[in-house]
Amino acid sequence: MRLRSLLFVPGDRPDRMEKALKSGADAVIVDLEDSVLPERKPWARKDVAQFLSSASREVTVMVRVNPLGSSDLAADLEAILPAKPEALVLPKSESGTSVAELAAMLGLAHIPILPIATETPKAVFGLGTYGAVASRLCGLTWGAEDLPAAIGATTARRPGGSYTPPYELVRSLTLFGAHAAGVPAIETVYTDFIDTQGLRAYAARARRDGFSGMMAIHPTQIAVINAAFAPTEAEIAHARAVIAAFAENPGAGAIKLNDKMIDRPHLLAAQRLLARL
Numbered sequence: 001m002r003l004r005s006l007l008f009v010p011g012d013r014p015d016r017m018e019k020a021l022k023s024g025a026d027a028v029i030v031d032l033e034d035s036v037l038p039e040r041k042p043w044a045r046k047d048v049a050q051f052l053s054s055a056s057r058e059v060t061v062m063v064r065v066n067p068l069g070s071s072d073l074a075a076d077l078e079a080i081l082p083a084k085p086e087a088l089v090l091p092k093s094e095s096g097t098s099v100a101e102l103a104a105m106l107g108l109a110h111i112p113i114l115p116i117a118t119e120t121p122k123a124v125f126g127l128g129t130y131g132a133v134a135s136r137l138c139g140l141t142w143g144a145e146d147l148p149a150a151i152g153a154t155t156a157r158r159p160g161g162s163y164t165p166p167y168e169l170v171r172s173l174t175l176f177g178a179h180a181a182g183v184p185a186i187e188t189v190y191t192d193f194i195d196t197q198g199l200r201a202y203a204a205r206a207r208r209d210g211f212s213g214m215m216a217i218h219p220t221q222i223a224v225i226n227a228a229f230a231p232t233e234a235e236i237a238h239a240r241a242v243i244a245a246f247a248e249n250p251g252a253g254a255i256k257l258n259d260k261m262i263d264r265p266h267l268l269a270a271q272r273l274l275a276r277l
Helices: 014-021 038-054 073-083 096-106 131-134 146-151 166-181 196-209 219-226 231-247 263-273
Strands: 004-012 026-029 060-064 087-090 112-115 184-189 214-216 255-256 260-264
Touching: 004 014, 004 219, 014 026, 014 038, 026 038, 026 255, 038 060, 038 073, 060 214, 073 096, 087 096, 096 112, 096 131, 146 166, 166 184, 184 196, 196 219, 214 219, 231 255, 231 263
Parallel strands: 004 026, 004 214, 026 060, 060 087, 087 112, 184 214
Antiparallel strands: 255 260
């Protein structure tokens, strides 16, 4: 499952769902949670089930269900599971136990789960627990909107858009929690969809830091995100040269390449880069 770009679309907007399939996103996340008013959720479930039944499966289609403990989750699953979504997005996940609880509700349906793992204060302390349920995951992601609201913070961002220290910490813990579990780390959304330059810098920073994909809120963001997470020709050529150098020197721990010393971490990075092609 390739997850460079994941585009959110409201679950009560069938017209936008069809357009999202043509956006170039690797995955479309049809939302039954925050973007749908409570009184519209019954109709949204029907719309989402119909969309899943008819959607082109050339694009991965996920559904963000309502959180554990809500009265809506069981109704979400009853409506959409027969239509076989490729994955479920679990909001307000608090630990690997949350994933296990949702997995139990799925019965024999082995559907991958993408937890949004930082939306409550308790969830921050569970970011190291997802390895226990790694076989049920397609990645791990975070959010910077619900958590400050939950603790009474006025914002998660400085003027200019960068995160304040508490939320930089949460972002970092999600990144390392994902890698500790051996699953893709997915960067959260960039909310100013008009600011293309800012998005490009944000996505480039995410890739630099070790995220392998990013969520989006608008179709115009997809091309920028895909480009940011695609290796350049120079990076591909260098990775192949690193792998070739170690293949020619199988017993070496460190090798000189282009006047620089490389060792096993460089080899692993090169293999990881080429695996994403």
